[in-house]
Amino acid sequence: MKNLKLFFILIIFFLIEIGFSYAQNKNIPPKKNVNNCLGCHQHKDEMPDDFNKEDVHFKAGITCVDCHGGDNTSKKQSIAMDEDNGYLETPTKEELPKFCGKCHSSSTYMIKHKSKVSTDIVKDYFKSKHGKLLKEGNTDVASCVDCHSAHSIFNSKNTKSSVYALNIIETCAKCHDDKELMTKYDIKTTVVNNYKKSVHGIALLKKMDVGAPACNDCHGNHGANPKGKKKVVEICGDCHVNNMDLFAQSKMSKEDDFDAKHGCIACHTNHLIEKPTDKMIGIQESSLCLDCHDEGDKGYKIANILHSYLTKLDTTYQYAKNRLKIVVESNMDDVDLNFMLKEVKQSLIKSRTLIHTFDTTLVGKEVRKGLKLADSTIAKENEEIHASIIRRNGLLIATSFITLIILALFFISKEMDKKL
Numbered sequence: 205m206k207n208l209k210l211f212f213i214l215i216i217f218f219l220i221e222i223g224f225s226y227a228q229n230k231n232i233p234p235k236k237n238v239n240n241c242l243g244c245h246q247h248k249d250e251m252p253d254d255f256n257k258e259d260v261h262f263k264a265g266i267t268c269v270d271c272h273g274g275d276n277t278s279k280k281q282s283i284a285m286d287e288d289n290g291y292l293e294t295p296t297k298e299e300l301p302k303f304c305g306k307c308h309s310s311s312t313y314m315i316k317h318k319s320k321v322s323t324d325i326v327k328d329y330f331k332s333k334h335g336k337l338l339k340e341g342n343t344d345v346a347s348c349v350d351c352h353s354a355h356s357i358f359n360s361k362n363t364k365s366s367v368y369a370l371n372i373i374e375t376c377a378k379c380h381d382d383k384e385l386m387t388k389y390d391i392k393t394t395v396v397n398n399y400k401k402s403v404h405g406i407a408l409l410k411k412m413d414v415g416a417p418a419c420n421d422c423h424g425n426h427g428a429n430p431k432g433k434k435k436v437v438e439i440c441g442d443c444h445v446n447n448m449d450l451f452a453q454s455k456m457s458k459e460d461d462f463d464a465k466h467g468c469i470a471c472h473t474n475h476l477i478e479k480p481t482d483k484m485i486g487i488q489e490s491s492l493c494l495d496c497h498d499e500g501d502k503g504y505k506i507a508n509i510l511h512s513y514l515t516k517l518d519t520t521y522q523y524a525k526n527r528l529k530i531v532v533e534s535n536m537d538d539v540d541l542n543f544m545l546k547e548v549k550q551s552l553i554k555s556r557t558l559i560h561t562f563d564t565t566l567v568g569k570e571v572r573k574g575l576k577l578a579d580s581t582i583a584k585e586n587e588e589i590h591a592s593i594i595r596r597n598g599l600l601i602a603t604s605f606i607t608l609i610i611l612a613l614f615f616i617s618k619e620m621d622k623k624l
């Protein structure tokens with residue numbers, strides 16, 4: 205009985221002891237709160253060159269040890285950076301996708317961090333030319349760090365990010381503007397320069413219009429193609445919806461050969477997209493149509509008709525625009541006229557979009573509508589100009605009349621002076 209009591213007391217002591225040590229263990233600060241890696245590296249001036257305190261990982265509490273492993277509670281390099289304590293060799297270029305993928309491919313990890321960042325990135329990356337070649341051991345291509353850096357990673361909306369719309373061009377240019385490297389792979393060395401000269405490049409880099417596509421908007425961020433597209437060229441239709449819808453209905457469009465002869469880039473090119481003009485269509489030397497259509501075929505004939513339609517509407521529009529200038533200079537009412545002229549311009553823009561159907565009936569209908577609007581605009585402009593002439597003439601007659609009376613009065617008074 206006495207032994208049994210002693211036994212229970214011992215057990216109670218034992219349990220208290222366990223609870224105590226458990227509580228004590230809980231008091232050991234979690235590894236997160238110390239960062240001897242950072243401390244020593246800062247002290248020894250061994251910080252990576254690209255380190256930035258605003259880095260997304262650093263700000264989210266993901267520090268050295270989370271990527272590099274090791275024991276961050278030790279102040280001794282030999283312990284902190286010991287492989288037996290989980291320290292990893294600095295990854296080689298080929299190892300990077302797996303290294304970053306440790307977290308970025310793990311949905312459990314990313315959900316725990318309440319992050320909405322996609323976990324398909326590494327999988328997508330290996331579908332791209334870059335990824336495929338890296339897998340084969342090619343280290344010329346871009347891996348994660350080439351585009352993102354290792355210690356200055358920011359959200360892509362942050363203007364400091366290497367993948368921010370206005371910075372991505374230079375990020376790709378590091379390699380794609382490297383003539384020697386690109387020649388090795390038989391890739392055109394004009395890609396970056398042409399892009400910078402294009403309507404898109406000027407809009408993005410000069411006008412800071414982030415709605416204009418940067419390299420990754422057409423090529424996708426990681427995959428071979430932009431999301432949901434079978435081919436890169438299909439992306440044009442995401443922004444130029446009308447052009448795509450109209451062109452897709454035309455005989456020239458062919459889904460299975462959209463990237464070469466039968467799609468947008470056959471006429472506009474991919475990187476050196478210039479501001480389109482009426483000169484690009486027709487049978488004159490500057491026309492693109494002649495690249496593929498010869499005298500006598502249907503495309504040639506239609507090119508000629510469409511060009512004449514557009515030129516007619518454009519010349520009439522320019523005439524109406526010049527007449528409006530005269531109305532304004534004569535200080536006449538231009539409120540309605542401004543509105544009317546805008547409608548003519550809209551019709552001209554619409555006609556230029558409609559040529560993507562290569563359908564003379566459809567374009568013809570819009571052009572006739574535009575011409576009708578232009579005619580009534582010009583008629584009203586002429587009325588205003590006429591009215592201004594009458595007003596001016598009226599004024600002239602009135603002033604001449606007054607001058608005559610003054611002159612007459614002058615002579616009469618002189619005559620009267622003589623008589624007196």
Ligand code: HEC
Nearest residue numbers: 240241244250268269272273274275276279280281284294
């Ligand atoms: C007491 C100082 C000290 C501590 C603590 C320390 N390091 Fe280092 N670390 C260094 C020094 C010095 C170098 C420079 C190269 C060398 O001596 O290996 C270095 C180099 C590195 C490198 C580059 C290795 C390479 O391949 O060039 C990495 C990565 C690194 N440390 C990560 C860590 C991490 C992660 C921790 C914490 C778990 C850590 N270090 C803790 C001093 C330290």
Ligand code: HEC
Nearest residue numbers: 241242245250251252253261266267268271294295349354
């Ligand atoms: C998001 C993961 C990640 C985090 C967090 C991280 N590193 Fe790195 N670190 C890398 C990668 C990847 C490389 C290899 C870079 C390369 O290949 O260019 C690297 C390379 C290094 C190197 C050697 C090359 C160099 O750039 O000098 C050092 C030193 C280093 N890291 C230290 C640190 C320290 C110290 C911290 C904490 C302040 C840290 N790293 C946090 C991913 C990380």
Ligand code: HEC
Nearest residue numbers: 260264270271303304307317319321348352357358359360
């Ligand atoms: C230890 C886990 C871990 C590793 C390893 C890691 N990351 Fe991350 N990364 C995260 C988490 C978690 C976030 C989300 C942070 C947030 O939402 O605040 C993140 C965010 C990012 C973002 C920003 C996403 C956005 O748009 O906001 C980029 C880019 C990124 N990581 C790239 C990399 C690259 C490149 C590597 C490899 C060099 C890497 N990461 C390695 C965990 C990790």
Ligand code: HEC
Nearest residue numbers: 301304308321322325326329346347348351360367420425
């Ligand atoms: C060729 C350049 C390039 C390479 C290589 C690359 N990325 Fe990216 N990454 C980008 C661009 C561009 C964006 C998105 C920018 C945007 O959203 O506008 C991006 C976005 C991200 C994001 C944020 C995605 C989100 O949904 O918010 C993460 C995380 C990321 N990359 C990780 C990686 C990892 C990991 C690797 C290596 C497997 C890698 N990247 C390789 C260019 C690259």
Ligand code: HEC
Nearest residue numbers: 333344345346347350351375376378379380389419420423
């Ligand atoms: C570290 C260097 C490097 C960076 C940075 C880089 N690339 Fe590349 N890229 C290459 C190399 C090398 C190839 C050649 C692979 C081949 O086609 O054989 C390539 C191939 C490509 C291809 C495939 C060309 C083909 O053969 O069809 C595209 C598209 C591409 N890169 C787009 C981009 C974009 C967009 C960016 C920026 C977001 C970028 N690259 C950043 C090195 C790089």
Ligand code: HEC
Nearest residue numbers: 373376380391392395396399417418419422436437463474
């Ligand atoms: C408006 C969309 C668009 C933009 C912006 C764009 N590209 Fe392209 N790019 C294309 C299309 C379309 C192709 C041809 C289709 C294909 O080969 O998949 C192409 C082809 C390429 C090729 C292969 C060329 C070759 O000679 O084999 C590379 C490399 C490339 N682009 C890189 C870039 C880089 C780098 C940028 C940014 C400076 C960029 N592209 C901007 C649409 C675009």
Ligand code: HEC
Nearest residue numbers: 403407415416417421439440443468469472474477479480
């Ligand atoms: C991300 C959206 C986006 C994509 C994708 C895109 N564009 Fe554009 N594009 C624009 C914007 C925005 C402008 C207007 C630029 C400006 O302000 O001059 C433009 C301008 C143009 C123009 C000149 C229009 C004019 O009236 O001056 C042409 C032609 C053009 N794009 C063709 C293409 C082709 C071909 C493709 C596919 C290879 C393409 N675009 C892909 C957004 C896009």
Ligand code: HEC
Nearest residue numbers: 440444447448451467468471480481482484485514556557
């Ligand atoms: C057969 C040649 C050809 C093809 C193919 C073609 N275009 Fe055009 N595009 C033209 C011509 C010519 C003009 C100039 C019209 C004008 O100004 O008279 C033009 C004008 C444009 C314009 C400026 C006028 C407008 O509609 O705002 C855009 C944008 C455009 N094209 C986008 C595209 C897109 C996107 C595709 C693919 C779906 C495409 N084009 C296919 C010949 C072509």
Ligand code: HEC
Nearest residue numbers: 455456465470471484485492493495496502503506507562
């Ligand atoms: C890159 C080559 C190329 C260019 C440039 C080109 N076309 Fe075509 N076009 C074709 C092809 C291919 C077809 C389809 C022929 C077929 O299969 O019957 C076609 C068909 C047509 C058709 C339909 C003919 C029919 O039989 O009904 C018209 C109309 C047409 N093109 C007009 C034009 C005009 C206008 C231009 C200049 C703005 C132009 N094309 C520029 C290649 C081109």
